[in-house]
Amino acid sequence: MDQVTTHGAPAHGLEPAHEHAHELGFWRKYVFSVDHKVIGIQYAVTGLLFLLFGFSLMMLMRWQLAFPGRPIPLIGGWFGADKAPGGIMLPEFYNQLGAMHGTIMVFLGVVPLAVGGFGNFVMPLQIGAPDMAFPKLNMASYWVYFCGGVVMLASFLAPGGSAQSGWTSYAPLSIVNQGAQTWWLVGMIFLITSSLLGSINFITTIVQLRAKGLSYMRLPFFVWAQFVTSFLLLLAFPPLEAAGILQLMDRVAGTSFFMPSGLVVSNKIVTTMTGIAAPGIASGGGNPLMWQHLFWFLAHPEVYVLILPAMGIVAEIVANNTRKPLWGYKALVYSVVFLGFMSFIVWAHHMFMTGMGTTMSAFFQTTTMIISIPSVVILTALLMSLVGASIRFTTPMLFALAFLPMFGIGGLTGLPLGLAPSDIHLHDTYYVIGHFHYVVAPGTLFALFAGVYYWFPKATGRRMNDLLGALHFWTSFVAINLVFFPMFIEGLAGMNRRMYDGGAQYAHNKAVLHWNVVQGYAAWGLGLAQLFFIVNFFMSIKWGKAVDRNPWEATTLEWSAPSPPPHGNFLTEPIAYRAPYEYSVPGAAKDFTPQFEPERA
Amino acid sequence: MHSDSESVRKSIRLYLTIGVTLLIFTALTVAANRFHFIVPIAIAVALVIAVIKGSMVASVFMHLNHEQRWIYGALALTVFFFLVLMSVPLFTILDSIGTEVHAVAVEHAGGH
Amino acid sequence: MDMNIPYTVEHRPDTGLANGKLGIWLFLGSEVMLFGALFSTYIILRVGAAEWPHGELNIPLGAINTAILICSSVTMVLAWASLKMNDWAKHRIYLVTTVVLALVFLVNKYFEYSAHFASGEVPAHTTFLAIYFTMTGLHALHIIGGVIVMSYFLGPGAKLWKKNPEQFANRIEYTGLYWHFVDLVWIFLFPVLYLL
Numbered sequence: 027m028d029q030v031t032t033h034g035a036p037a038h039g040l041e042p043a044h045e046h047a048h049e050l051g052f053w054r055k056y057v058f059s060v061d062h063k064v065i066g067i068q069y070a071v072t073g074l075l076f077l078l079f080g081f082s083l084m085m086l087m088r089w090q091l092a093f094p095g096r097p098i099p100l101i102g103g104w105f106g107a108d109k110a111p112g113g114i115m116l117p118e119f120y121n122q123l124g125a126m127h128g129t130i131m132v133f134l135g136v137v138p139l140a141v142g143g144f145g146n147f148v149m150p151l152q153i154g155a156p157d158m159a160f161p162k163l164n165m166a167s168y169w170v171y172f173c174g175g176v177v178m179l180a181s182f183l184a185p186g187g188s189a190q191s192g193w194t195s196y197a198p199l200s201i202v203n204q205g206a207q208t209w210w211l212v213g214m215i216f217l218i219t220s221s222l223l224g225s226i227n228f229i230t231t232i233v234q235l236r237a238k239g240l241s242y243m244r245l246p247f248f249v250w251a252q253f254v255t256s257f258l259l260l261l262a263f264p265p266l267e268a269a270g271i272l273q274l275m276d277r278v279a280g281t282s283f284f285m286p287s288g289l290v291v292s293n294k295i296v297t298t299m300t301g302i303a304a305p306g307i308a309s310g311g312g313n314p315l316m317w318q319h320l321f322w323f324l325a326h327p328e329v330y331v332l333i334l335p336a337m338g339i340v341a342e343i344v345a346n347n348t349r350k351p352l353w354g355y356k357a358l359v360y361s362v363v364f365l366g367f368m369s370f371i372v373w374a375h376h377m378f379m380t381g382m383g384t385t386m387s388a389f390f391q392t393t394t395m396i397i398s399i400p401s402v403v404i405l406t407a408l409l410m411s412l413v414g415a416s417i418r419f420t421t422p423m424l425f426a427l428a429f430l431p432m433f434g435i436g437g438l439t440g441l442p443l444g445l446a447p448s449d450i451h452l453h454d455t456y457y458v459i460g461h462f463h464y465v466v467a468p469g470t471l472f473a474l475f476a477g478v479y480y481w482f483p484k485a486t487g488r489r490m491n492d493l494l495g496a497l498h499f500w501t502s503f504v505a506i507n508l509v510f511f512p513m514f515i516e517g518l519a520g521m522n523r524r525m526y527d528g529g530a531q532y533a534h535n536k537a538v539l540h541w542n543v544v545q546g547y548a549a550w551g552l553g554l555a556q557l558f559f560i561v562n563f564f565m566s567i568k569w570g571k572a573v574d575r576n577p578w579e580a581t582t583l584e585w586s587a588p589s590p591p592p593h594g595n596f597l598t599e600p601i602a603y604r605a606p607y608e609y610s611v612p613g614a615a616k617d618f619t620p621q622f623e624p625e626r627a
Numbered sequence: 628m629h630s631d632s633e634s635v636r637k638s639i640r641l642y643l644t645i646g647v648t649l650l651i652f653t654a655l656t657v658a659a660n661r662f663h664f665i666v667p668i669a670i671a672v673a674l675v676i677a678v679i680k681g682s683m684v685a686s687v688f689m690h691l692n693h694e695q696r697w698i699y700g701a702l703a704l705t706v707f708f709f710l711v712l713m714s715v716p717l718f719t720i721l722d723s724i725g726t727e728v729h730a731v732a733v734e735h736a737g738g739h
Numbered sequence: 740m741d742m743n744i745p746y747t748v749e750h751r752p753d754t755g756l757a758n759g760k761l762g763i764w765l766f767l768g769s770e771v772m773l774f775g776a777l778f779s780t781y782i783i784l785r786v787g788a789a790e791w792p793h794g795e796l797n798i799p800l801g802a803i804n805t806a807i808l809i810c811s812s813v814t815m816v817l818a819w820a821s822l823k824m825n826d827w828a829k830h831r832i833y834l835v836t837t838v839v840l841a842l843v844f845l846v847n848k849y850f851e852y853s854a855h856f857a858s859g860e861v862p863a864h865t866t867f868l869a870i871y872f873t874m875t876g877l878h879a880l881h882i883i884g885g886v887i888v889m890s891y892f893l894g895p896g897a898k899l900w901k902k903n904p905e906q907f908a909n910r911i912e913y914t915g916l917y918w919h920f921v922d923l924v925w926i927f928l929f930p931v932l933y934l935l
Contacts, residue, residue: 631823632823632824632825635820635823635824636820636824638820639817639820642813642816642817642820643813645813646809646810646812646813649809649812650806650809650810653802653805653806653809653929654802656929656930656934657798657802657934659934660798660930660934666935669934669935670935673930673931673934673935674930676930677926677927677930677931680926681923681926681927684812684919684922684923684926685919685923688812688813688815688816688915688919688922689915689916689919689920695754695755695756695760696754696755697754697756697761698756698760698761698764701761701764701765701768702764702768704768705768705771705772706771708772709771709772709775712772712775712776712779713775713778713779713782716779716783717779717782717783717786720783720786720787721786
């Protein structure tokens with residue numbers, strides 16, 4: 027099947043004698059490990075657990091939206107009188123769920139899984155490195171993330187409940203709010219620090235530790251995606267860290283970075299008109315818009331952090347299961363780099379409704395339209411890769427194929443949001459929620475599932491069950507579309523987001539209110555569908571079909587390592603002899619020619 | 628190679644010279660402050676002097692005058708986005724529609 | 740326990756870099772964006788303010804602190820240079836001097852802050868004071884961070900000089916890069932906050 031030549035120098039990580047004189051104890055091997063594979067699995071499992079938790083928060087919200095004012099069944103008594111007296115969700119609790127659902131999904135779920143999990147585990151293997159450039163820093167990144175997660179979870183128990191001003195934490199509400207917004211800010215500082223440390227590691231590793239023969243244009247697209255993602259994290263996160271410090275100062279030290287003059291809350295004067303603090307009253311003179319600028323300066327590149335690793339995963343799986351090279355590799359690489367660059371100069375398309383004049387509005391609309399071009403190029407290249415292919419409908423491929431039209435819908439529905447005239451009607455409606463969930467949920471999340479099914483054999487030496495995989499896919503695919511597609515209908519009818527009664531208080535929503543019930547059942551169905559995955563995941567660790575190094579007959583370097591790879595990854599020094607997707611090379615004996623084989627078979 | 632023993636020894640003099648120059652420029656910055664320029668000029672003068680001082684620190688102390696391309700590339704990217712961060716929020720806030728409300732200028736000595 | 744990661748000390752031929760050099764510069768890039776956001780906030784607050792205070796800050800003390808940091812940058816680069824010339828004793832003297840200068844800077848800041856607090860000039864009082872305390876406060880935290888790292892290299896970290904002198908010299912170089920950056924931020928902070 028696959029031949030791995032065993033001649034050649036011993037790989038860097040396994041140079042004989044010295045370090046491994048003693049076996050590492052349990053804690054250093056499995057908990058405080060500096061091995062990128064262990065850290066990657068830690069990130070992935072923690073990320074998956076947070077995704078499940080964040081999803082549960084949403085399932086609670088869906089009850090209130092479908093049946094406003096009705097006591098939550100079965101578990102309604104769990105939340106206490108300050109959150110859900112008699113099991114009926116208070117508006118404040120709804121807002122807590124909403125803010126934390128967004129925060130947890132984005133910062134504790136998707137990014138740690140996509141970047142910390144897949145990036146850490148796969149990338150060093152795909153570039154033929156023995157580990158990351160800074161293994162101890164890698165371990166530190168995970169534990170700082172973990173601490174941030176603990177702070178975020180603990181905030182639910184604070185008096186006043188958790189943060190409840192949206193994941194966007196707009197001032198001045200976030201500053202005057204009585205919930206644990208301060209904990210949220212502290213948690214974010216942990217999470218941002220973790221990302222920064224991780225991004226330094228990723229970039230240095232990709233630049234410095236590529237194997238012999240692995241030039242930049244021979245890198246798997248997954249590595250390019252992680253590379254660009256890391257630059258986004260490195261340069262876009264610090265302004266939010268600064269903004270977090272400023273908001274902390276406003277809440278804790280009484281400053282007015284974001285508190286405007288003359289603010290009145292519940293008939294009480296909160297800031298002076300003069301810009302000079304009086305006893306018990308903050309100075310004012312701040313600018314709430316500055317929070318939005320600093321927040322979105324990060325949060326827009328952040329959405330590309332959410333999608334780029336997913337595109338990378340889909341690209342790998344598409345190439346492998348079409349048995350063809352990716353169509354337009356060069357176009358993919360140039361597009362993803364251009365996309366990363368543009369992502370820094372579009373952010374205020376989230377702020378069209380803040381009183382922006384026509385000049386800056388035109389600037390941001392233009393950059394936003396320009397950035398859609400590389401996205402379309404990437405999607406087109408992936409679709410063109412299917413033309414003339416002999417497709418293998420493996421479980422990863424099912425999810426990867428679904429990603430394509432789902433991302434298409436998500437991307438296309440972004441266009442009327444990026445143009446100010448149409449955004450006037452759609453901003454802060456359910457249309458926006460439908461748009462971004464299509465990209466992240468049936469988009470990124472499906473890609474991440476695909477990645478789990480695809481690389482599970484490399485990490486464990488066993489395959490996941492195909493029948494359960496297919497059941498997971500089809501039930502999820504139907505349910506997820508039933509959850510999110512009606513949001514476009516609701517949004518176009520003018521239904522506002524973040525309303526705890528599901529919009530029932532506005533007459534113009536009457537005609538579309540019934541969709542809330544449909545979405546509720548679909549969401550709970552989607553939750554049940556994940557049981558197929560959870561059972562499959564744990565079952566297969568113990569009882570999955572055992573596989574050798576390259577069960578998918580793939581071409582990239584990670585498949586030359588044992589499954590699972592040992593400490594140091596490769597038994598002999600990995601060398602890349604050719605481009606990453608040499609499938610179905612004319613004249614070759616088998617339908618794939620791996621990067622790591624010296625001669626064509 | 629710029630960091631072998633011999634070339635480092637030759638650089639010692641340069642480090643000390645730059646150090647003294649930086650101290651002189653600091654004195655210049657404080658002196659310029661006494662000239663009560665109108666605000667745009669004052670800002671320009673202060674920034675020019677600071678950029679000169681910063682360039683000396685970056686190129687000599689931080690060895691940027693003989694660094695590698697990857698470092699220059701990463702820094703160029705950073706500088707570009709830094710400039711975006713300095714200018715674009717300002718332009719956006721200045722280019723606004725609607726009626727603006729400013730903090731009121733106050734009469735001094737405790738009155739309000 | 741650490742495996743042999745290539746290019747930790749020797750330079751990778753095509754990039755001409757050791758891993759740590761690239762890593763520290765990437766980190767400094769992120770720091771530029773961190774302080775950049777605060778400078779951007781300063782600009783917005785000042786443009787939107789009806790009046791901006793002058794004369795509240797101690798210019799002579801700020802100027803002295805600027806001079807102190809500049810001197811500490813000189814001693815820091817000399818601490819690295821001494822290692823490259825194999826002079827361990829000089830390296831120790833210069834590194835200790837850098838730490839001492841940093842501590843003097845912090846002591847001066849302590850006196851400055853105390854004086855402000857005593858006369859009711861607290862961060863909550865005006866946006867000027869808010870941005871002054873936040874920017875100099877974050878800068879001071881960076882100074883403390885630098886002092887901690889340098890103390891480590893004066894203390895337990897110094898053992899690496901015996902085991903792998905080139906790697907130790909590199910680490911001092913990277914510490915120096917961080918320290919020069921901290922100095923660079925102050926070169927801009929001083930005129931912007933104290934003089935303009």
